[in-house]
Amino acid sequence: MARSEARVSVDIWDDEDFIEVTVPAQWQFFFLLSQRDLAHSGVLPLRERRWARSAPDLTEADVIRNIAELEQKRYVVIDDDTEELLIRSYIRGDKVFKQPNVLRSAADHLPLIASKKIKATLLVELCRIDAEEDMAEGSRQILKEMIYTLEREVGQASASPSATPTQNPSPNPSGNPSPEGQNKPSADPTRGAPGERGVVTAVRSDSPLPSPPSPDSAATASPSPNAADEPSPPPGRDEPGSRxxxxxxxxxxxxxxxxxxxxxxxxxxxxxxxxxxxxxxxxxxxxxxxxxxxxxxxxxxxxxxxxxxxxxxxxxxxxxxxxxxxxxxxxxxxxxxxxxxxxxxxxxxxxxxx
Structure with a gap:
């Protein structure tokens, strides 16, 4: 379901946080709201260079500065690695949850979101809507499906995934998995200060360790007679050691x-x-x-x-x-x-x- 208009509540000018945002960042916020490719989930591709062509006196540096201010004020969440941006309260502010067909479109978009950070933030927002907002039963069911889907996906990146949707999540959606009593997680980067909007992405490995080679197999191995003399191939581009x-x-x-x-x-x-x-x-x-x-x-x-x-x-x-x-x-x-x-x-x- 393609968007044909953007909704802005007149109450936005009663928001003390928003009126403290600078004029360029406010303009940027309304610009993001009016993008054609903004999904009903509130996510759109991060395209600063393209957006900079929207006004003759606008530069890419201006766009980056404006978005950074919006992120600092928590109006948006960005993931540089996946090049995605989330308008954090979009589903709530645009009343997407009150329209079952539109909410279903948002649910269908979830698998296309690559950023675990954005998924974790979206999970918190959906749980907040579920706890605070009134809606039709059809919308409530879709919302709970979305929460369950996101909990499973975010939970797959945590040491202790939840089996059921959380009704009242903590501000840190990942939780901080205890270092004791767990298998050693693989190191997966996280972005953001501990406990602040990020998600701990420690992935448990259940794969067995490879068995050591038997003496017989070692004896039958026949390395090339000139293996010691053969130079190692140069590392590929962007591989360790290439630069x-x-x-x-x-x-x-x-x-x-x-x-x-x-x-x-x-x-x-x-x-x-x-x-x-x-x-x-x-x-x-x-x-x-x-x-x-x-x-x-x-x-x-x-x-x-x-x-x-x-x-x-x-x-x-x-x-x-x-x-x-x-x-x-x-x-x-x-x-x-x-x-x-x-x-x-x-x-x-x-x-x-x-």
């Missing part, structure tokens, strides 16, 4: 996140690809390894950026905005903090160039 500078960026960001009390992320091929593009793509101000490493350190000293730079994708996406903020403000951290020694330039105007 030492890329590997260093990924490792530095992962270590910085651990130091900032986040779970250690898993360095994937996507991580290395985003780091490579950050170094190689053309920018108004050239980027090199040293600038990227110091940008990571700078971000970890700022509460806002520390929450938002959780992967190389978000680092690449927000790099120019961080540079602009650092060079124009000349700040060395938030009030009461001091940036690391690598970020104490003598000239604030050369924050990213020293």
């Amino acid at each position: 030492p500078d890329v590997d260093k960026i990924c490792q530095h960001l992962a270590d910085a996140l651990v130091k900032a009390q986040y779970k250690r992320p898993r360095i994937t091929k996507r991580w290395r690809q985003e780091a490579r593009l950050l170094l190689d793509e053309k920018r108004p101000n050239p980027v090199d390894l040293d600038k990227v490493l110091r940008a990571i350190d700078w971000a970890m000293e700022h509460d806002f950026w520390r929450r938002n730079i959780q992967s190389t994708a978000s680092l690449r996406r927000q790099f120019d905005r961080m540079r602009d903020e650092a060079t124009t403000s000349g700040r060395r951290g938030n009030a009461g903090t001091t940036a690391s020694a690598a970020w104490n330039p003598t000239d604030p105007e050369t924050y990213f160039d020293k």
Whole structure:
């Protein structure tokens, strides 16, 4: 069911939080609400470059800045890795839950959402609607089906999945699985501060460990006589070892996140690809390894950026905005903090160039 209009409640101007949002970010919010490809679930693809062509004086940096402000105020949730955006309260604000056919369309869209972070946030919103809103029995049944579906999908990424829908979820939809009494989880990255809108994605492995080779099988193995002399094939693009500078960026960001009390992320091929593009793509101000490493350190000293730079994708996406903020403000951290020694330039105007 295609959307032909966007609904904006007149009560939005009574929302004290919304009137504290800047005019550009308010415009961006209404822009997102009116996109044709906004699903009834409230999710749409993240397309900053394309959206920047919507006005002659609008730039991609403006769009990124506006969306970052909306995310900080929790009007939207973004996932840089899956390139998706959720208008958090869309199903509630647009009264989707009061229209069974439209709600069914939202339910049908759930399998197309790739982001576990967005699914976890959507689960909380649906549980809130189920607990607080009146609706027809048909809508209630569809809503409970959606909650059950999302609990199973989000639960598959937790150590203790719930078998039944949660009526009153905690603000942290993942829960924090106890480290005791569980199989060792595989490391899967999470984005967001512990307990804040993120979802712990520790996946239990039930696969048996491979059996050690028997002496007979070892004896029958016949390696090539020239195996020791054959050179190893070079690593493929975006594979470990293909670019030492890329590997260093990924490792530095992962270590910085651990130091900032986040779970250690898993360095994937996507991580290395985003780091490579950050170094190689053309920018108004050239980027090199040293600038990227110091940008990571700078971000970890700022509460806002520390929450938002959780992967190389978000680092690449927000790099120019961080540079602009650092060079124009000349700040060395938030009030009461001091940036690391690598970020104490003598000239604030050369924050990213020293």
